[in-house]
Amino acid sequence: MSKGVVIAIALAAVLAVAGFIAIRMYAADTSNAPMPQVGQVAPNFTLPNEENHAVNLDHYRGRWVVLYFYPRDMTSGCTIEAHNFQRDLAQYHALNAVILGVSVDTVKSHRQFCAKDSLTFSLLADPGMNLVRTYGSLGHFGPWTIANRNTFLISAEGKIVKVWTKVDPNIHSGQVLAAIRDFQGKS
Numbered sequence: 001m002s003k004g005v006v007i008a009i010a011l012a013a014v015l016a017v018a019g020f021i022a023i024r025m026y027a028a029d030t031s032n033a034p035m036p037q038v039g040q041v042a043p044n045f046t047l048p049n050e051e052n053h054a055v056n057l058d059h060y061r062g063r064w065v066v067l068y069f070y071p072r073d074m075t076s077g078c079t080i081e082a083h084n085f086q087r088d089l090a091q092y093h094a095l096n097a098v099i100l101g102v103s104v105d106t107v108k109s110h111r112q113f114c115a116k117d118s119l120t121f122s123l124l125a126d127p128g129m130n131l132v133r134t135y136g137s138l139g140h141f142g143p144w145t146i147a148n149r150n151t152f153l154i155s156a157e158g159k160i161v162k163v164w165t166k167v168d169p170n171i172h173s174g175q176v177l178a179a180i181r182d183f184q185g186k187s
Contacts, residue, residue, distance in 0.1 A: 035136030035150070038163060042067070042154045045131045047102070047124040050110035055100065055122055057154070064097035065154040066176050068167075069137040069147040073105045073113035073123070077149070081169030086119050088173045095180045096156070098122075103147050104129050153179055 036043060042065070046056040057065065068085070070078045085092075085099050092099055099121040105113075110123040124131070132138045132147045139148035149169065153162040153176060162179050164172065 032133050032136045032138045035163065035165075036134075036152065036160050038160055040160050041158055042152065042160050043134050045134070047126055047131060048107050049122040049124055050107060050114045052107045055124055057158075060098055060154075061158055062096075062156050064092075064095060064156055064180055066092065066097060066099045066151060066180075067102065067135070067154060068099070068149075068151040068172075069102050069132060069135065070149055070169075071139070071141065071146040072103060072144075073109045074116065077169045078103070079117060081149070081167075081172060082113070082117060082119055082123075084169070084173035085121060086117075088177060089121060091177055092180075095177070095184060097180055100124055102126055102131055104132060104145060151176065153183075155183070 042057060044057045046054050049055050057067075066085075068081070070081060072078055082101065085101070089099065101121065101123045103110075103123070104126055105123075106127050107125045110125055113119065114123060126132050126147070129138055129145065135150070135152065137148045137150045139146050148165070149167050151164040151167055151172065152160050155161045161183055164175065167175075
């Protein structure tokens with residue numbers, strides 16, 4: 001056999017093994033629960049934030065909660081979305097609402113993202129992907145397991161009142177603010 005044929009066979013074998021591993025990884029991570037629907041009580045959780053403090057959904061009873069899932073810290077779309085929530089944070093506070101971002105990144109990654117981009121709302125670390133799965137938001141980008149870009153608006157009573165999937169990070173904060181205002185009867 002020529003050297004070129006041997007290299008081609010070796011490359012094909014490596015690609016076949018890599019493809020098999022990627023398929024196995026994808027198949028192992030598709031155990032999303034059904035996405036919670038409007039009218040349901042929001043599934044409770046406790047996760048660490050960027051300061052490694054435990055954040056529990058029940059602590060926000062009496063306030064609106066914007067629970068948004070995003071793929072990865074410090075990526076372009078996720079940075080745009082976070083900056084827009086940060087830009088509008090005073091408006092959320094005026095509407096008695098809190099922003100909670102969730103990804104499969106670590107506490108350390110969230111701490112770096114918050115510091116780098118001056119984010120002052122909580123980013124929750126879910127590297128075990130439990131909350132992401134519970135909210136039907138587990139996704140994949142190539143070989144990486146990520147959180148899909150979904151948002152759940154949770155009322156002060158703890159019920160899901162609006163769900164957005166595959167959101168556009170450029171306009172999403174405005175959409176969420178408008179929805180809260182509509183629910184509260186404010187213009």
